[in-house]
Amino acid sequence: MSIKKIKTLLLISLLFYSCNIQKKKSLTKILNQYTNNLGHFGFQGNILVANEDKVTINKFIGYHNSEPKTQLYPIASITKSFTAVSILLLKQQGKLQLSDTINNYFNDVPIDKSSITIRQLLTHTSGLQRDVRNLTNENFTEEIFKSPLKYKIGEKFSYSNAGYMLLGKIIEIVSGISFKDFIKEYIFKPSKMNHSFFEKDTIHWKNIPETQNEYGNFKVFNKNYTPFGIGNTGIVSNAEDLNKWFRALLKEKVLNKQNLNELFTPHIKIDHPIQDSYGYGFYFKTNSLGDTLISHGGDIFGYHSEFTYNKKNNNTTIVLTNTERYNVGIHKRSITEDIHKMIENQPVEISKISINDNINTIEFLGKYRLDSINEIEIYTKQNRLMLGVKGQKAINLFKVKTEEQFKYVSNKNSLTNKIINAINKRDTLALNNICILVIIHFLLTIGLMSLLIMKKITAHSRNFLFWAQLLILGKRSLLKHLLI
Numbered sequence: 001m002s003i004k005k006i007k008t009l010l011l012i013s014l015l016f017y018s019c020n021i022q023k024k025k026s027l028t029k030i031l032n033q034y035t036n037n038l039g040h041f042g043f044q045g046n047i048l049v050a051n052e053d054k055v056t057i058n059k060f061i062g063y064h065n066s067e068p069k070t071q072l073y074p075i076a077s078i079t080k081s082f083t084a085v086s087i088l089l090l091k092q093q094g095k096l097q098l099s100d101t102i103n104n105y106f107n108d109v110p111i112d113k114s115s116i117t118i119r120q121l122l123t124h125t126s127g128l129q130r131d132v133r134n135l136t137n138e139n140f141t142e143e144i145f146k147s148p149l150k151y152k153i154g155e156k157f158s159y160s161n162a163g164y165m166l167l168g169k170i171i172e173i174v175s176g177i178s179f180k181d182f183i184k185e186y187i188f189k190p191s192k193m194n195h196s197f198f199e200k201d202t203i204h205w206k207n208i209p210e211t212q213n214e215y216g217n218f219k220v221f222n223k224n225y226t227p228f229g230i231g232n233t234g235i236v237s238n239a240e241d242l243n244k245w246f247r248a249l250l251k252e253k254v255l256n257k258q259n260l261n262e263l264f265t266p267h268i269k270i271d272h273p274i275q276d277s278y279g280y281g282f283y284f285k286t287n288s289l290g291d292t293l294i295s296h297g298g299d300i301f302g303y304h305s306e307f308t309y310n311k312k313n314n315n316t317t318i319v320l321t322n323t324e325r326y327n328v329g330i331h332k333r334s335i336t337e338d339i340h341k342m343i344e345n346q347p348v349e350i351s352k353i354s355i356n357d358n359i360n361t362i363e364f365l366g367k368y369r370l371d372s373i374n375e376i377e378i379y380t381k382q383n384r385l386m387l388g389v390k391g392q393k394a395i396n397l398f399k400v401k402t403e404e405q406f407k408y409v410s411n412k413n414s415l416t417n418k419i420i421n422a423i424n425k426r427d428t429l430a431l432n433n434i435c436i437l438v439i440i441h442f443l444l445t446i447g448l449m450s451l452l453i454m455k456k457i458t459a460h461s462r463n464f465l466f467w468a469q470l471l472i473l474g475k476r477s478l479l480k481h482l483l484i
Contacts, residue, residue: 030342031057038335044212045321046071048239049339052314053247058240062323072207072236073320074199075305076298079235080164082183084122084281085249086171088259089186095174098122105170110145116153118170121163122280123268127151128160140230141169157270157278161232168231179230191248196237199229208236209322211302233300239318242307246316264294264311274333289344297332306332308340315343 035047035057044062048055060071090096098119103109113128120126127149135143144162151158168179175182180198188196197204248254255263266277266284275283275295285293295308306319317339319332341348367377377388422430 027342028056031339032059034338034342034348035059035061042323043321043335044209044323045319046073046239047320047335048243048316048318049343050243050316055240055243070195070207071209072195072197072204072238073305073322074208074233074236074298074300074303075242075320076233076300076303077161078242078296078298078305078307079229079231079233081281081296081307082187082235083164083167083171083231085187085254085263086182087118087122087167088255088263088280090171090174092256092259096170102166102170105173106141106145106166108145112149113145113153118167120154121167123278124157124159124163125154125268126160126163127153127155127158128162130158130160130162132162135165140165157268164232165230171231180234183235187245187254190253191241191245193237193241193244196235196241199234199236201236204236211322211324233298239320242318243316246307246309287340293340304332306336308336310340310343313343315340
């Protein structure tokens with residue numbers, strides 16, 4: 001090869017390398033601007049974006065009650081992905097088969113559930129209930145087996161925490177060690193997840209940030225802690241460790257190629273507003289650009305998480321937050337979607353408020369008079385936009401971005417408007433009707449709770465189910481009337 005050709009190739013390589021550096025710098029700048037703006041809108045948490053082994057951004061935003069590097073978040077149902085990996089690892093070790101039925105591992109399995117397979121537990125097609133209440137370490141399998149099936153076995157996808165709890169117990173039975181110890185030994189250790197633990201490890205609670213709601217009130221984690229979880233929930237981690245875990249998976253440090261391919265294969269189409277299909281502990285979706293997204297989220301009150309891997313461009317996006325807004329989280333999926341668009345150089349709406357702007361110059365800040373006596377005030381507090389009325393708690397305003405959130409807020413606003421209009425018009429009849437409907441709703445709720453208690457003491461299950469269904473239908477009809 002001539003010296004001239006070598007120089008040309010070197011020049012092309014340098015230009016290509018330079019373009020990639022510029023692209024990465026530009027993406028990092030955009031992501032920094034975007035995440036800074038999230039802080040102004042009340043977001044608190046940890047966001048990580050990585051491409052292959054290179055972390056583009058790993059940012060802690062908002063309130064922290066510990067050093068960011070030691071900050072931990074309950075990842076809730078993302079734990080299910082770890083459970084699925086553990087089951088496949090035991091399969092890889094020749095200790096179980098996915099076609100095994102659960103009566104191979106549990107005694108006294110009722111006939112109606114005896115044919116449930118491990119594969120059906122993994123894909124949420126077991127027909128089991130989503131949740132079974134009042135569980136303890138001693139009785140949870142018994143209570144799950146006693147609960148009626150929601151659907152016929154294998155009939156359809158129906159998300160089940162109870163099913164993944166049985167998987168957690170199978171891991172313990174087959175391995176001979178606790179679920180927690182198995183995850184720590186066979187996943188945390190090879191993945192070098194040095195900042196990941198379990199909710200039961202109370203020594204690490206100090207590193208879990210308090211959660212903040214729309215009123216600006218903080219609650220510490222142990223008030224939200226549920227003392228029981230195996231297989232379905234329970235891991236606390238941070239974005240860096242979750243990224244390490246997934247990279248270790250991709251490099252076959254936990255599972256071999258055959259089982260990894262099985263893990264990352266969609267196994268059942270699902271009727272879901274956001275996802276297309278489900279595999280073993282992961283959702284699958286094809287986005288508008290034709291990219292395959294592999295993901296799972298987690299939600300408990302005050303803590304929300306979303307893990308997404310783009311198979312085409314090898315990008316990982318992780319959003320962890322300790323913020324609660326009107327029971328709809330903090331738009332974790334919208335944030336993830338925005339980040340994917342930025343990576344693909346697609347347009348994303350970014351607020352004009354930047355980290356250097358004076359937030360007090362926003363034109364709508366100030367006091368607004370409702371009538372000759374009452375007024376409201378819009379103001380900022382710790383870089384958060386607040387709405388306050390004298391004599392009441394101020395609330396933290398937030399931006400509605402998804403259709404689901406818009407519908408939820410619109411329904412609430414609709415009922416509020418009905419009440420306000422009735423008061424302003426001195427329409428006592430309309431106000432009385434609304435109050436009566438609210439009271440009936442309350443009584444129906446009490447009635448349903450009473451029936452749940454009756455279930456424990458009555459043998460007439462058919463009568464119980466009839467009245468329970470009647471009350472549920474009554475509540476649905478009433479809610480529809482209230483929110484129209």
